[in-house]
Amino acid sequence: MAMRLLALFSALVLLLTLSGSVVRVLSLGVGINYGQIANNLPSPSRVAFLLRSLNISRVKLYDADPNVLSAFSNSNIDFVIGLGNEYLLNMTDPIKAQNWIEQYVQPYLPQTKITCVTVGNEVLSGNDTRLMSYLLPAMQTVNSALVNLGLSKQVYVTTAHSLAILAYSFPPSSGAFREDLAEYIQPLLNFHSQINSPFLINAYPYFAYKDNPDQVPLNYVLFEPNPGTTDPNTNLNYDNMLYAQIDAVYSAIKAMGHTDIQVKISETGWPSKGDPNEVGATPENAGLYNGNLLRRIEEMQGTPAKPSVPVDIYVFALFNEDLKPGPASERNYGLYYPDGTPVYNVGLQGFLPQMDFSAAKINTRNSDLSTLSLLVCFIAFLICA
Template sequence: MASCSLFRVLLLFLTLSGSFVQIFSAGIGINYGQIADNLPSPSRVAVLLGSLSVSRVKLYDADPNVLLAFSNSSVEFIVGLGNDNLQNMRDPAKAQAWVEENVLSHLPQTKITCILVGNEIFYSNDTQLRSSLLPAMQSVYRVLVNLGLDKQVIVTTAHSLSILATSYPPSAGTFKEDLTEYLQPLINFHSLIKSPFLINAYPYFAYKDNPAEVSLEYVLFQPNQGMTDPITNLHYDNMLYAQIDAVYSAIKVMGHTDIEVRISETGWPSKGDEDEAGATVENAELYHANLLKRITQKQGTPAKPSTPIDIYVFALFNENLKPGPASERNYGLYYPDGNPVYNIGLQGNLPGGTSDVSASNKTAFSVFSFLLFLIACFNL
């Protein structure tokens, strides 16, 4: 009897030990930012992400060192075309040259599946930049069509939630009126080429700006009363899902229900300045652990229950050169030495670093230790 009980307990332990190691195999992506002077080399990062079973990575550029380091891997990449390069993309020859250098030259060894043309363009008041976004996307798309890559590589851009004029209740979501002239043709283009609408959504900002009114449990996916949309009667138990549905509503106002909303960035800082409420290790751990649990369950939002949420977590590493408040430099899941900032089960392998023990080896060691403990308890 003792040996059978020991076997069942050991089997359960093995199952739980491996579950978090494989958590990214559910398709959750991660943002790989590099605004830092202390990050490990791309080749070491490739090993780290491989040990975590990460299958999707988003870059803010098309760093050839990164793309080369991940050649012949199973990782799919979003590569970024920077805001400062949008105006050049109006020129078909320059768009052709950019795609050939930054995408075509890496295929098929490195899997590039998306080009992110600009990031949070409408957060700026630069009208020239705003006017360049759609022509740049169209130009890049035409190059992909000419190269026969338009079915393999999608074209899109990412937006800050500041583009919303109204987000509460979610069914009343609308875009800012002064952005309509840009967003209407842009959304029409998304519908035409069947590409997703990406948003950078951070419930943390809502809590930081108004901690007295915004429930911490609501933004951290913790048990709470939530809110019910008075128009649709749909119930929301977390802010992120409400934000996503508000964007769906705003797109519907533009005449479209055929565009998928995906989250290109979301996260929670583990540290902040004194006036940055909620920026703690404990809250960051809760946000990411609860979010990952939801995603692995393939949940949809209340308004789109059959559409699993597609998310890229921000970010892989703390980036010490990012400007702004302290929180900006503390969004990473990992320190640059490969050690996790907090424990959500993502202990990977960064060669040559202090965390240079593979997840499988750590699991094996833990199982061995636990087995010794059980042997002592059962007197086996």
């Protein structure tokens, strides 16, 4: 028993020593997408504990799940919540928009830090022109509801786009939106400028490599050492595709008359597994992509065209999701398996407890109590192991 207690004490000392440095990259502001298209995920209260142990401070949802928002009460984690495309028509109605805010946002504030509502996802890269026509009015109406309720200073409105809205992405300085989308994008950019909200892009260099592995250098898309490529118009060198894509979006926005809108990456990631025709979907490549990306975020890097603006990114995704439709890769973007074990090693060390914890037990407003609760659970884990 004495030897076991000594081992436990040593483990505690080690944990205390590392608690300020483990996964410090995530505490600098990288976000994580928390998707739930699965039938085997841990409860939201357990997930809240896992994210606390990882020092993750920002989470993006695809809905406004009350169970999640309640579980993260007093967690000091910033939340992006989502309105699916199926809500767009209803959200053009001021009464319905305000009712939604009153039901899914207002009751959770300020205990749960909801900071953003995304209205729709990748609407402009689809084929439904009627849905496209609803997008901006829905965003405007949701924003007006937030204004009416006195919440617009703490909760902003935006939407997320696919890179397919670009007609040109290389060289980055020649980035331009598709001409057929100009009638939607121009007023959308004016709205972003008016309310000072960011332009969100879902960017996946993996797709470019998968579709053309003979022409796209793997090291270039994985942030591995490579000579890079130079933009002939600016003479800026790009050693990775993601940063080139971000600057291409900035160029496209500038071409429409705006230099006052920040570009953020609402999704990026790499699958650890895929179908036989999905080239490059391996744990090794996924580990390199996300690990190298996290290190660059830790360094607070900007892109070549915006060196003083650190990239703002939500990694996709927290868990593998076994019910997602489509190719095998769609179900294998997670950093973690649902049981809390890492899919591959990118230096993350988190703890998924075996039992549920109430929101009160993950209150991080008092960091000493939060650390203490984490240590107690860690001791329990060691004793039961």
